[in-house]
Amino acid sequence: MPTRKRLPFTVIGGFLGAGKTTLLNRWLREAKGLRMAVLVNDFGALNIDADLIAATHGDTLALTNGCVCCQIGDDLGRALVDVIEATTPFDAVVIEASGVSDPWRIAQIGMAAPELSLEGVIVLVDASAAARQSRDPLLADTLARQLKSADLVVVNKIDLASETALAEARAWVDATAPGTPCIQTAQSTVPLSLLSGLALPPTAHAAAHACGPGCDHHDHHDHHDHHDHHDHHGHAPDHGALFATWSAQPEAVIPAAALRTWLREVPAGVLRLKGVLRTGHGASGGDEWSEVQFAGRHGSLRKAVPPDDARAAVVAIGLRERLPEAALSDFFSH
Structure with a gap:
């Protein structure tokens, strides 16, 4: 039996409301000809178009374009094993980190599997709310940890942010994660090709x-x-x-x-x-x-x-x- 190539995986992080679900929806729609496994915390939040769903099996949604969505539940390791051992190999795995979790911890779980290869950690930031949230003593540590785990920061929702809010968000990103590549966008419009390596x-x-x-x-x-x-x-x-x-x-x-x-x-x-x-x-x-x-x-x-x-x-x-x-x-x- 031929040896499978290492499966590239990407972790998507960011605080609640930053646009992670919208990004995943975009990638699922754009993954034409690419078999991608997307591991999420909640199916309901994805709101996948009905005409894109081919079948539902417990915690798994099979899509008509060959992609699969899996609800992580309490065992990310088990979900990754299922993806790795899939009869038909996947081209890539994307893991959604919960809005209050540290994406790097999730990346480390994936890195422990020799069958997987980390592509990167992408953290989304809500341009309209980031500066205000970063000043909240109850949120500041969580937001900083998320940002420091990023290989790429996506300052999202720039269409909803005032010039002042956007400038403050960028200043916070630059101060918290200096040197980390950063792009700005609206409606979670980020090229799948850039981030997944596909x-x-x-x-x-x-x-x-x-x-x-x-x-x-x-x-x-x-x-x-x-x-x-x-x-x-x-x-x-x-x-x-x-x-x-x-x-x-x-x-x-x-x-x-x-x-x-x-x-x-x-x-x-x-x-x-x-x-x-x-x-x-x-x-x-x-x-x-x-x-x-x-x-x-x-x-x-x-x-x-x-x-x-x-x-x-x-x-x-x-x-x-x-x-x-x-x-x-x-x-x-x-």
């Missing part, structure tokens, strides 16, 4: 097409595509202007030690990076390959099998105008 398959083909239609690509090695691209997955149109993608197909070996050092000092502006690269030469003369991952503040390097086309590839996503393309090109052009 749009970052580590193949040369994917890297060559990462910039979208209209880009000029060639077949020679060590080719770099430094183009911003618009997302074509049904997201709000402004996200095409908000995010940028960089990709490369380096031919040379990049030593694993150098990659590990680089992962500890990833240039500011990179939100997500994934790739499969040559990292050494084996005793038999063949190349050694590694999968490199980076999300928010966490990076990892693991041994990998060569891609089918034996081409190295790496893709990065960041905020437009902040993605450090020159620094990425400089390092990956070894």
Whole structure:
């Protein structure tokens, strides 16, 4: 029986009313062709469209697009085991943290399973209420712990916040979680591709097409595509202007030690990076390959099998105008 790939999982956190449920609903609707397991605290809050529900089995909802929603109950570990052992493998897992919980504790539960790979912790903040809530002595500690656990902060509901409230919310985020990547949005409009890594398959083909239609690509090695691209997955149109993608197909070996050092000092502006690269030469003369991952503040390097086309590839996503393309090109052009 073939070994399954490690299943990427993402934790969604944030205080009550920050927009977590709305975000999950968006992702479920956008997950066309992607089999995603979403673990939630309460089915009722999701309010999934009836025409999207294929079947209900106890604490599980099967959706017509192949996704599954599972109610966590009191045993997250058991729910994760059920997902891991599913007859038909999932492409990704998204776990909703309760509004008063510490998302990092939930991430640690998932990290204890060797079958899972943490993509990141995303924490939503209500722009219209965050500053006021952060000054409440009964809420301040919980809110700070949530924010400090984030790999990416999403300041949500900016359409409902006054200029003063939004400025205060951003100041609180910057002071509480300095250096953590942060984006602003309304109605929980966040690209699934950015946060789950589902749009970052580590193949040369994917890297060559990462910039979208209209880009000029060639077949020679060590080719770099430094183009911003618009997302074509049904997201709000402004996200095409908000995010940028960089990709490369380096031919040379990049030593694993150098990659590990680089992962500890990833240039500011990179939100997500994934790739499969040559990292050494084996005793038999063949190349050694590694999968490199980076999300928010966490990076990892693991041994990998060569891609089918034996081409190295790496893709990065960041905020437009902040993605450090020159620094990425400089390092990956070894």
